[in-house]
Amino acid sequence: MTTSPRTPTPVRGRLSAALAGRPRTRLALLLGAPLLWLVVAYLGSLAAMMVSAFWSVDDFTGNVVHTFTTANLRTVFAPGLALQIAARTIGVAAAVTVLDALIALPLAFYMSKVATPRVRTALIVAVLTPLWASYLVKAYAWRTLLAPDGPLSFLTGGHTPGYGLTATTVTLTYLWLPYMVIPVYAGFERVPDALLEASSDLGATPGRTIRSVLLPLVFPAVAAGSIFTFSLSLGDYIAVTIVGGKSQLLGTVIYGDLITANNQPLAAATALLPLLAIIIYLFALRRTGALENT
Amino acid sequence: MRLTRRKMMAAIGTASIVLLAGCGSSSSTSTSPSNQPTTTDGASSTAGAANTAGTPSSAATAPAPAGGPPSVPMASAVGAGEGQLNVIAWAGYAENGSNDKTVDWVHPFETQTGCKVNVKIGNTSDEMVALMKTGQYDGVSASGDATLRLIYGGDVAPVNTALVPSYSTISAFLKNQNFNSVKGQMYGIPHGWGANVLMWNPAKVTTAPTSWGAVFDKSSAYAGKVTAYDSPIYIADAALYLKATQPALGIKDPYSLTEAQLDAAVELLKGQNKSISEYWADYTKEVQSFESGTSVIGTAWQVIANTINGDGKVKVQSIVPSEGATGWSDTWMISAKAAHPNCMYKWMDYITSAKVNAQVAEYFGEAPAQAKACSETTDKNFCTTYHAQDAAYASKIAYWTTPRTACVDGSGSNCTAYSEWLTKWQEIKG
Numbered sequence: 001m002t003t004s005p006r007t008p009t010p011v012r013g014r015l016s017a018a019l020a021g022r023p024r025t026r027l028a029l030l031l032g033a034p035l036l037w038l039v040v041a042y043l044g045s046l047a048a049m050m051v052s053a054f055w056s057v058d059d060f061t062g063n064v065v066h067t068f069t070t071a072n073l074r075t076v077f078a079p080g081l082a083l084q085i086a087a088r089t090i091g092v093a094a095a096v097t098v099l100d101a102l103i104a105l106p107l108a109f110y111m112s113k114v115a116t117p118r119v120r121t122a123l124i125v126a127v128l129t130p131l132w133a134s135y136l137v138k139a140y141a142w143r144t145l146l147a148p149d150g151p152l153s154f155l156t157g158g159h160t161p162g163y164g165l166t167a168t169t170v171t172l173t174y175l176w177l178p179y180m181v182i183p184v185y186a187g188f189e190r191v192p193d194a195l196l197e198a199s200s201d202l203g204a205t206p207g208r209t210i211r212s213v214l215l216p217l218v219f220p221a222v223a224a225g226s227i228f229t230f231s232l233s234l235g236d237y238i239a240v241t242i243v244g245g246k247s248q249l250l251g252t253v254i255y256g257d258l259i260t261a262n263n264q265p266l267a268a269a270t271a272l273l274p275l276l277a278i279i280i281y282l283f284a285l286r287r288t289g290a291l292e293n294t
Numbered sequence: 295m296r297l298t299r300r301k302m303m304a305a306i307g308t309a310s311i312v313l314l315a316g317c318g319s320s321s322s323t324s325t326s327p328s329n330q331p332t333t334t335d336g337a338s339s340t341a342g343a344a345n346t347a348g349t350p351s352s353a354a355t356a357p358a359p360a361g362g363p364p365s366v367p368m369a370s371a372v373g374a375g376e377g378q379l380n381v382i383a384w385a386g387y388a389e390n391g392s393n394d395k396t397v398d399w400v401h402p403f404e405t406q407t408g409c410k411v412n413v414k415i416g417n418t419s420d421e422m423v424a425l426m427k428t429g430q431y432d433g434v435s436a437s438g439d440a441t442l443r444l445i446y447g448g449d450v451a452p453v454n455t456a457l458v459p460s461y462s463t464i465s466a467f468l469k470n471q472n473f474n475s476v477k478g479q480m481y482g483i484p485h486g487w488g489a490n491v492l493m494w495n496p497a498k499v500t501t502a503p504t505s506w507g508a509v510f511d512k513s514s515a516y517a518g519k520v521t522a523y524d525s526p527i528y529i530a531d532a533a534l535y536l537k538a539t540q541p542a543l544g545i546k547d548p549y550s551l552t553e554a555q556l557d558a559a560v561e562l563l564k565g566q567n568k569s570i571s572e573y574w575a576d577y578t579k580e581v582q583s584f585e586s587g588t589s590v591i592g593t594a595w596q597v598i599a600n601t602i603n604g605d606g607k608v609k610v611q612s613i614v615p616s617e618g619a620t621g622w623s624d625t626w627m628i629s630a631k632a633a634h635p636n637c638m639y640k641w642m643d644y645i646t647s648a649k650v651n652a653q654v655a656e657y658f659g660e661a662p663a664q665a666k667a668c669s670e671t672t673d674k675n676f677c678t679t680y681h682a683q684d685a686a687y688a689s690k691i692a693y694w695t696t697p698r699t700a701c702v703d704g705s706g707s708n709c710t711a712y713s714e715w716l717t718k719w720q721e722i723k724g
Contacts, residue, residue: 059713060698061447062423081721148587162518163572163588246570248723260525260575261716262424 112188163245187221223290409637488660521592596659
């Protein structure tokens with residue numbers, strides 16, 4: 001940048017001149033605020049939660065006793081109720097993820113490779129529109145649908161799953177579907193049509209093309225979507241309260257420990273279970289190589 | 295080297311973004327723990343200080359009632375209102391016309407005193423205790439299983455009854471009870487009392503039940519249609535039933551259970567779980583559950599039966615079964631950290647005054663604590679129906695109270711504590 005001696009340097013010019021030779025300052029200005037937020041607000045609160053898992057609660061008054069104890073962790077990680085519920089929750093989360101993937105793959109393929117631009121836009125709008133409606137509205141809509149005297153029961157002659165784990169899985173699958181469709185759609189978009197043509201030119205059947213060309217290329221996208229559906233299902237406690245009947249998931253147990261039982265330390269210890277599950281899931285995905293191209 | 299590091303960064307980046315997104319759904323579970331320590335800190339430090347004053351060596355162990363509650367200053371005068379009032383109340387206790395236009399005693403209070411009332415509905419006693427510990431509320435309508443925890447936790451202040459004119463005519467058998475006072479010092483103003491009822495939908499349950507057995511060992515008749523109260527205190531309902539049906543267990547008081555007695559109650563509830571459609575803690579959930587046909591029989595409050603019959607979608611009936619019932623005796627208490635103490639004192643006087651107490655009692659379906667309320671009810675037989683003046687009847691209800699190792703009925707020190715009930719309750723739900 002050249003500045004003539006007669007005109008004064010504009011402020012913006014001076015600022016960029018000042019920053020020009022200082023890459024570290026530039027980086028600090030750029031990332032300072034988001035990093036501060038991430039470390040203090042997010043990791044800080046996680047750390048506070050983990051520390052409180054080692055405290056206990058006075059039996060009678062319900063006040064937190066700040067004395068180190070591993071009793072909560074032993075309760076949570078001992079073979080028994082908590083682990084059993086954790087296994088059930090992971091099962092639901094896995095089922096939701098698989099169902100979402102099964103629905104999203106053909107839908108996203110159609111949107112990306114078959115549909116005309118007009119239909120494609122319509123489908124994208126259709127997939128995204130439910131995100132504009134409140135979570136609670138959608139969950140209650142399913143409660144109404146699945147009610148003993150509800151529309152589903154009327155249509156099927158009473159053969160509905162009723163409230164329970166099945167209803168929870170169905171509701172969660174519906175709720176998180178857009179989070180799976182959008183990444184998978186983007187994944188298909190990045191697969192050049194030429195590759196599919198080349199595959200068929202080389203004599204591959206459509207099935208072979210899907211198995212050997214298409215699926216390996218969109219796998220990272222499915223993995224990305226699955227992280228959303230899996231972790232969102234793992235933490236859910238509202239849908240299961242609304243359509244889950246009497247069943248408990250980790251979310252409801254943590255909520256119960258925290259709100260009903262007023263036992264924040266035990267809730268913190270229990271909250272380590274979904275945290276561990278998602279960390280293990282991420283490491284498992286990393287081993288498959290799905291995270292490397294994202 | 296460079297490449298692998300970049301890959302790692304990418305993986306970590308994706309992971310953290312995803313984790314952040316994942317927390318969206320569980321925001322209340324993941325954010326409240328971080329808020330909690332600061333709020334509970336304050337509460338526990340006051341209790342801790344008082345604890346050392348009372349029983350110097352047992353700061354870490356449970357402060358037994360013998361140690362005396364922490365000293366919290368008591369008001370000596372009521373000044374002008376502060377313009378605001380934040381109370382935690384049972385559903386139906388502080389109606390402002392939003393549920394039923396004809397049911398409104400909050401607005402008249404606001405015009406009288408200039409205190410704008412913000413009501414937070416508490417669904418269970420545990421929730422009320424947890425909310426009070428935040429220190430953000432001026433008062434609470436606490437049941438007997440919350441009162442002592444609040445008093446000994448230093449969360450509520452003693453009440454200067456001389457500043458509450460309505461107090462003088464409260465039924466005598468509700469004053470200076472072990473759940474609302476310590477050594478002759480009242481910690482609140484009695485509000486009302488009543489029994490938990492057995493409610494059913496006569497369209498689906500054709501023979502009217504007379505025993506709690508209909509929701510316990512004979513519940514399989516309504517498999518998948520039974521509802522129960524989602525709180526550990528509900529174990530007492532099972533114990534009350536066992537007290538009447540299995541004398542061999544030797545249960546005297548449903549809140550003073552030995553290990554063996556608790557196990558028997560838990561067994562009964564595990565059997566009941568097979569017939570449960572869903573548990574309710576939120577009273578609107580039970581209303582919805584009955585109206586949608588999800589549940590047809592279960593424990594309820596009279597106000598729930600009244601609400602359902604008022605809506606008219608289904609009809610329900612309710613009784614106090616032959617075994618008797620658990621119940622509540624509620625007390626309006628003032629927070630130790632009340633930001634609007636004058637408004638709270640005015641509220642305690644207002645809500646227990648004859649006319650208003652009669653209105654609340656009739657709407658909620660309970661016996662009013664105010665003796666003069668009986669002449670103000672629209673149904674002149676109301677107080678007779680609810681045995682409001684009948685101290686002998688009142689003594690038969692097993693009022694909610696917090697189970698402790700030192701048996702609450704004074705029978706010994708081998709009872710099970712509430713924390714154990716909590717664990718058992720989660721086990722029952724499975």
